[in-house]
Amino acid sequence: MGSAALDLSKTEAFLKGVRIPFVSPSATEFGVLSKTFMHSPEQPTGIAQPGTAEEVATIIKHCIAEKVPFVVRTGGHDVTKSTLVANVLSINLRKLDHVQVSADKKTARVGGGILSGALLEALAPHGLEVPTAAVPSVGWLSCATMAGYTLMSPSMGLCCDSLLGAKVVDAKGEIVEASERMMKGIRGGGGNFGVIVEFTVKVHPLLEAQSGAIMYESSDPQRSWSSFLTKFQELMTKEKMPHCLSILPSLIAVPNMGPAVFAVFYWRGARDDAFQYWLKKAGSLGQAVVDLDKAVVTQSALTFTKGFEALLPPKMYGAIHSSCGSELTPEAIEVFGKYGAAMPPAGGSSINFHVLREGTPSCGKPSDFPDSVFGARRPHWMCEFIGGSGAGEEQGAEAAQWAKEIRDALAKTGAVTKFGYAATTSKEFAVVEDVFGENAAELRALKKEFDPDNVFRCTVPLMD
Numbered sequence: 300m301g302s303a304a305l306d307l308s309k310t311e312a313f314l315k316g317v318r319i320p321f322v323s324p325s326a327t328e329f330g331v332l333s334k335t336f337m338h339s340p341e342q343p344t345g346i347a348q349p350g351t352a353e354e355v356a357t358i359i360k361h362c363i364a365e366k367v368p369f370v371v372r373t374g375g376h377d378v379t380k381s382t383l384v385a386n387v388l389s390i391n392l393r394k395l396d397h398v399q400v401s402a403d404k405k406t407a408r409v410g411g412g413i414l415s416g417a418l419l420e421a422l423a424p425h426g427l428e429v430p431t432a433a434v435p436s437v438g439w440l441s442c443a444t445m446a447g448y449t450l451m452s453p454s455m456g457l458c459c460d461s462l463l464g465a466k467v468v469d470a471k472g473e474i475v476e477a478s479e480r481m482m483k484g485i486r487g488g489g490g491n492f493g494v495i496v497e498f499t500v501k502v503h504p505l506l507e508a509q510s511g512a513i514m515y516e517s518s519d520p521q522r523s524w525s526s527f528l529t530k531f532q533e534l535m536t537k538e539k540m541p542h543c544l545s546i547l548p549s550l551i552a553v554p555n556m557g558p559a560v561f562a563v564f565y566w567r568g569a570r571d572d573a574f575q576y577w578l579k580k581a582g583s584l585g586q587a588v589v590d591l592d593k594a595v596v597t598q599s600a601l602t603f604t605k606g607f608e609a610l611l612p613p614k615m616y617g618a619i620h621s622s623c624g625s626e627l628t629p630e631a632i633e634v635f636g637k638y639g640a641a642m643p644p645a646g647g648s649s650i651n652f653h654v655l656r657e658g659t660p661s662c663g664k665p666s667d668f669p670d671s672v673f674g675a676r677r678p679h680w681m682c683e684f685i686g687g688s689g690a691g692e693e694q695g696a697e698a699a700q701w702a703k704e705i706r707d708a709l710a711k712t713g714a715v716t717k718f719g720y721a722a723t724t725s726k727e728f729a730v731v732e733d734v735f736g737e738n739a740a741e742l743r744a745l746k747k748e749f750d751p752d753n754v755f756r757c758t759v760p761l762m763d
């Protein structure tokens with residue numbers, strides 16, 4: 300966005316005239332409405348709070364006509380920092396949070412501004428659920444438009460594949476039902492095609508679930524983490540894990556202790572013999588220092604993700620980077636071990652894996668998924684390096700440097716793939732061709748088709 304201070308007085312007067320709330324920086328609610336997960340000194344010049352699709356369309360038409368730069372915001376969890384900019388109008392969609400379940404209980408129509416936790420809460424009384432992000436305050440839709448890796452993905456697929464349709468305020472400011480072509484872009488291409496004011500999502504029966512984090516002995520983090528990842532790779536290669544199971548490796552900086560190895564364990568089903576078998580398997584990936592039966596308990600995904608969120612600092616200084624690879628080679632594991640042990644110990648930093656497993660619903664050949672520009676469809680791991688601190692700028696900068704170093708070191712091993720994950724690729728590395736690989740040309744073609752003037756330019760992924 301331009302560096303000259305943006306004057307929104309005309310926009311404020313316009314919004315007042317059409318009775319759409321405008322919040323200026325001097326208003327008490329500005330702090331809450333402009334809150335983002337990643338700390339940024341860059342703040343919007345004002346916030347518009349539409350309550351209906353028509354109001355969103357009115358705002359977009361005004362922004363186009365008056366050349367007002369804008370960003371769209373829901374949960375505020377953009378970790379790429381692409382949309383954490385100054386001199387913009389922020390369009391806050393949080394009031395668009397309705398949920399209407401279909402009569403056959405197979406789909407739901409949902410407001411585009413809903414948070415992940417609120418969607419789970421609204422579906423639960425109907426005995427339904429959807430795959431959902433690791434923390435409940437992430438905007439469900441934005442996560443889904445990037446791909447949406449979740450603990451439930453081995454059984455329910457990536458979030459983007461649950462997106463069946465969308466009502467969009469397009470690049471002319473018109474409210475349209477997304478065509479199949481536009482849906483292809485929306486499933487992976489983020490906010491590039493318009494403001495999604497409502498979407499139709501496939502819903503799944505809400506089943507009993509077991510979840511928790513298993514902690515392992517980590518007094519020598521390099522050795523423990525490398526050994527854990529080696530055994531994890533063996534497990535992935537040699538055993539056929541059931542679709543109801545997720546085991547995801549994490550290395551987390553625990554205050555006063557340093558980096559500690561964890562496995563996030565999620566089982567969509569009852570505590571039966573199969574569950575006990577896999578819990579024991581997960582426990583044997585290292586020297587578990589917790590009672591497995593107490594660490595992994597019967598709880599809903601919502602309760603588990605709420606517990607996880609409570610461990611995060613309210614404001615994260617630093618940066619997040621990520622890498623993807625098809626398997627954990629010995630060379631990659633060596634890098635993970637070395638840089639894992641060097642993780643800033645103060646708390647806030649972590650390494651978190653997501654996995655797209657062979658044979659699970661969203662995995663296959665890219666050509667098996669012609670309705671989506673998200674092209675990373677072969678089995679792979681996606682790993683986030685959270686170089687963060689809740690303590691302040693200085694600690695955040697040190698942690699960010701560490702996260703970049705491990706990303707760069709992995710890139711040199713040849714163990715990483717040509718694609719990345721748009722939602723976790725910091726804007727300094729956000730080159731469409733690198734992130735989308737062979738689907739980049741199609742994403743660019745779709746962008747040209749639906750937003751030739753780049754009206755939705757300040758979004759994730761950046762297309763410039």
Ligand SMILES: Cc1cc2nc3c(=O)[nH]c(=O)nc-3n(C[C@H](O)[C@H](O)[C@H](O)COP(=O)(O)OP(=O)(O)OC[C@H]3O[C@@H](n4cnc5c(N)ncnc54)[C@H](O)[C@@H]3O)c2cc1C
Nearest residue numbers: 373374375376377411432433438441442447448490495758
């Ligand atoms: C703590 C944390 C946990 C996470 N967990 C996961 C996870 O488990 N799996 C995963 O895949 N990702 C995860 N992510 C990444 C997350 O999915 C993305 O950062 C996502 O973009 C956040 O959406 P938001 O609405 O919260 O953020 P915002 O910053 O509000 O939105 C990000 C961008 O999305 C676009 N956007 C938002 N809403 C709309 C809309 N209705 N229409 C059009 N465009 C829109 C806008 O361009 C906006 O700038 C996590 C991130 C964090 C910080």
